[in-house]
Amino acid sequence: MGVFAGKTAVVTGASSGIGRAVALRLGAAGAHVFVAGRREGALAGKVAAVAGAGGVATAVVADLREAGAVESLVERAVADTGRLDVMVNNAGVSFRGPLVDGDPEQWREMLEVNVLAPAAGARAAVRAMRACGAEGHIVTISSSATRVQPPPSLYGFYSATKAAVEAITTSLRQELENDTIRVVTVIPGTTATNLGRHRPELVGGLAAALGEQAEPSADGLFSPETLDRVAAAGRILASADDVARAVMFAITQPIELSMSEIAVGPARRPVVSA
Numbered sequence: 001m002g003v004f005a006g007k008t009a010v011v012t013g014a015s016s017g018i019g020r021a022v023a024l025r026l027g028a029a030g031a032h033v034f035v036a037g038r039r040e041g042a043l044a045g046k047v048a049a050v051a052g053a054g055g056v057a058t059a060v061v062a063d064l065r066e067a068g069a070v071e072s073l074v075e076r077a078v079a080d081t082g083r084l085d086v087m088v089n090n091a092g093v094s095f096r097g098p099l100v101d102g103d104p105e106q107w108r109e110m111l112e113v114n115v116l117a118p119a120a121g122a123r124a125a126v127r128a129m130r131a132c133g134a135e136g137h138i139v140t141i142s143s144s145a146t147r148v149q150p151p152p153s154l155y156g157f158y159s160a161t162k163a164a165v166e167a168i169t170t171s172l173r174q175e176l177e178n179d180t181i182r183v184v185t186v187i188p189g190t191t192a193t194n195l196g197r198h199r200p201e202l203v204g205g206l207a208a209a210l211g212e213q214a215e216p217s218a219d220g221l222f223s224p225e226t227l228d229r230v231a232a233a234g235r236i237l238a239s240a241d242d243v244a245r246a247v248m249f250a251i252t253q254p255i256e257l258s259m260s261e262i263a264v265g266p267a268r269r270p271v272v273s274a
């Protein structure tokens, strides 16, 4: 029996990358994991992968930019299992580029997915955790882009959304001091995922620099196996599972302990150009 046997977890952005790796770890630890994202086919694969790791998962197709979507996701988990113990606000988007050439519609998408959805998701999670008396954990996935000062201009708006969600998470942690709900910010460094899907040549370029072949599939995405291989090759990218292990470490601490932040990333930083 895993440490999360009988517990319910929701992971947003679980159709790929860090969210997928967290869902696999939670499932293997016994949780019933509700995996959410927009891509139905990818989510079906994650349900099978969690089952393969010995867990139980339910796929929920949700576009977190839609009003009420994250609340419905939490409601679904509670309706099916009667409880909520872990909420991982992981889904994110990153459009990089100089601010002066930026697209305000991309800024809006980053605000909605990276800031508003985690805030609304945390709010819904607190209500659900209180209702079932859970010793709960809320996880925000931020980014090391908030720690580089001054923020790299190519990450300008993305860094701003992550700084905002970190500030919200800190406030929430303080609000919940007297609840049995702990709140942690996990801050990944550069991680081998498809986050840079708008610029697939970045992962391809890093792989080439490491002497690895990494071709995206027809949809422009790299497979988890390819990404893990690239991460392992040069140790200049973390793997999604490196971040997932940090999440698991935070949410397996005693409820009396507040673990506020964990930064996790490769020891060496990649040099990524525009």
Ligand SMILES: NC(=O)c1ccc[n+]([C@@H]2O[C@H](COP(=O)([O-])OP(=O)(O)OC[C@H]3O[C@@H](n4cnc5c(N)ncnc54)[C@H](OP(=O)(O)O)[C@@H]3O)[C@@H](O)[C@H]2O)c1
Pocket: 012, 013, 014, 015, 016, 017, 018, 019, 036, 037, 038, 039, 040, 042, 062, 063, 064, 065, 090, 091, 092, 093, 094, 113, 141, 142, 143, 144, 145, 187, 188, 189, 190, 191, 192, 193, 194, 195, 196
């Ligand atoms: N990779 C890195 O170097 C890195 C570094 C620091 C922080 N992070 C953070 O880590 C988190 C996970 O990203 P990742 O690196 O694992 O990239 P990823 O593989 O692209 O995962 C992003 C996830 O977010 C979901 N998502 C995006 N927009 C959504 C929307 N409107 N509604 C619902 N789901 C949506 C995607 O699912 P669908 O496409 O199925 O909707 C996908 O599963 C993000 O918050 C990111 O900012 C990543």
